[in-house]
Amino acid sequence: MSSQPLTDQPITDVPASAALLARASAVIPGGVNSPVRAFRAVGGTPRFMAAGSGPWLTDADGNRYVDLICSWGPMILGHAHPDVLAAVNEAAARGFSFGTPSENEVALAEEIVARVEPVDQVRLVNSGTEATMSAIRLARGFTGRDVIVKFAGCYHGHVDALLASAGSGVATFALPDSAGVPRSSAGETIVLPYNDLAAVEAAFAERGHEIAAVITEAAPGNMGVVPPAPGFTEGLRRVTAAHGALLISDEVMTGFRCSRSGFYGLEGPYAGGAPDLFTFGKVMGGGFPTAAFGGRADVMAMLAPEGPVYQAGTLSGNPVASAAGLATLRGCTDEVYTRLDVVAHTIADAASAELTAASVPHTVQWAGSMFSVFFRDRPVTDYDGARDQDTDAFRRFFHSMLAQGVHLPPSAFESWFVSASHDDAAVEHVLAALPAAARAAASRD
Numbered sequence: 001m002s003s004q005p006l007t008d009q010p011i012t013d014v015p016a017s018a019a020l021l022a023r024a025s026a027v028i029p030g031g032v033n034s035p036v037r038a039f040r041a042v043g044g045t046p047r048f049m050a051a052g053s054g055p056w057l058t059d060a061d062g063n064r065y066v067d068l069i070c071s072w073g074p075m076i077l078g079h080a081h082p083d084v085l086a087a088v089n090e091a092a093a094r095g096f097s098f099g100t101p102s103e104n105e106v107a108l109a110e111e112i113v114a115r116v117e118p119v120d121q122v123r124l125v126n127s128g129t130e131a132t133m134s135a136i137r138l139a140r141g142f143t144g145r146d147v148i149v150k151f152a153g154c155y156h157g158h159v160d161a162l163l164a165s166a167g168s169g170v171a172t173f174a175l176p177d178s179a180g181v182p183r184s185s186a187g188e189t190i191v192l193p194y195n196d197l198a199a200v201e202a203a204f205a206e207r208g209h210e211i212a213a214v215i216t217e218a219a220p221g222n223m224g225v226v227p228p229a230p231g232f233t234e235g236l237r238r239v240t241a242a243h244g245a246l247l248i249s250d251e252v253m254t255g256f257r258c259s260r261s262g263f264y265g266l267e268g269p270y271a272g273g274a275p276d277l278f279t280f281g282k283v284m285g286g287g288f289p290t291a292a293f294g295g296r297a298d299v300m301a302m303l304a305p306e307g308p309v310y311q312a313g314t315l316s317g318n319p320v321a322s323a324a325g326l327a328t329l330r331g332c333t334d335e336v337y338t339r340l341d342v343v344a345h346t347i348a349d350a351a352s353a354e355l356t357a358a359s360v361p362h363t364v365q366w367a368g369s370m371f372s373v374f375f376r377d378r379p380v381t382d383y384d385g386a387r388d389q390d391t392d393a394f395r396r397f398f399h400s401m402l403a404q405g406v407h408l409p410p411s412a413f414e415s416w417f418v419s420a421s422h423d424d425a426a427v428e429h430v431l432a433a434l435p436a437a438a439r440a441a442a443s444r445d
């Protein structure tokens with residue numbers, strides 16, 4: 001590779017991040033505000049970031065990294081994109097929050113409805129967790145039933161009823177569940193293996209009249225990327241419709257990332273009809289805390305103040321966050337999606353080639369430009385498969401990449417994310433780091 005290393009020395013010493021972690025740990029449990037950030041799965045000191053620009057992050061010690069987390073998806077245009085920054089500045093100059101309706105939230109809702117054909121209406125919220133929590137309440141209110149079906153390894157935020165066998169941080173820590181979730185709440189959740197339509201049919205045959213909804217990640221990214229098998233989503237639509245249950249497609253991660261209309265844009269429309277409800281987050285906030293749930297008009301009409309299902313938020317539809325989200329979505333042109341595909345495939349192909357050269361068993365899986373590298377030699381179709389991989393090999397690979405200035409997600413159970421700002425220099429820097437990382441993965445220390 002022709003690329004210049006960013007630093008002559010590998011990044012090993014991070015005293016400023018270590019000092020911040022010590023300070024943080026005194027006042028924040030584990031020193032972090034979201035568990036995966038703590039590096040518990042990979043060990044070492046999490047990097048406290050001071051700045052981001054395009055594809056680059058700069059930590060508190062001044063080290064630079066090519067960012068392959070992209071805030072877990074939102075930074076699809078890169079950090080501090082000038083158009084988004086201008087929109088945020090312009091909105092902020094006119095006030096931060098009114099507690100009344102304002103135009104930006106209308107424009108953001110219009111943009112989402114225009115992009116995702118089955119979505120007639122959306123309600124804006126502040127996080128993906130709120131979106132799924134509200135969507136299941138709405139499904140329960142609409143159907144008058146209580147039971148929710150979810151799939152093992154799918155993560156839908158830290159909602160009580162949806163934490164059973166969740167992926168993401170819960171997978172990282174190999175927790176079967178979370179403490180503090182009432183038995184009564186977990187008892188209303190049926191957890192099934194992903195991609196197993198026969199299990200769904202059996203569950204509906206037994207308890208179909210009690211089931212309010214099936215919630216699924218449109219393409220799971222929180223146990224690593226595990227796309228739906230051909231016909232699986234359509235099968236969910238068929239079974240739920242036959243039993244009067246709703247289908248909720250969680251596109252918090254895939255929405256507006258896998259295509260301009262999310263994973264639905266790649267897989268839909270479905271012969272048996274669209275999901276009834278969708279949830280969105282991440283990209284649609286452009287790095288700010290805004291998210292949404294939406295879908296069929298007759299279902300959405302059940303929401304207060306139109307209907308009896310209560311849902312609210314002091315900062316929901318925040319004008320600054322809405323401006324950031326709208327500028328981000330408007331920036332997501334066809335060229336952007338083309339660039340994401342090129343960057344993702346260039347990096348994934350090179351990673352695979354280097355791992356092969358180093359004799360490291362691995363499988364790369366895709367959903368649009370989201371991909372992950374599983375450290376095992378067979379495809380992964382469900383959560384059991386995702387857990388059956390060499391997480392030690394991942395750990396060694398991760399740390400080699402980090403020392404060379406490439407920041408991967410600090411867990412083997414996550415997607416890698418790229419942005420349209422990943423230019424040739426950033427990609428070359430990643431490619432240059434891969435051979436040594438592959439050798440590290442192969443080594444036993």
Ligand SMILES: *Cc1c(COP(=O)(O)O)cnc(C)c1O
Pocket residue numbers: 126127128129130132155156157158217222250251252253281282291
């Ligand atoms: C990230 C994520 C959530 C939760 O979103 P937060 O904004 O972190 O609460 C829900 N569902 C999916 C599929 C996600 O990837």
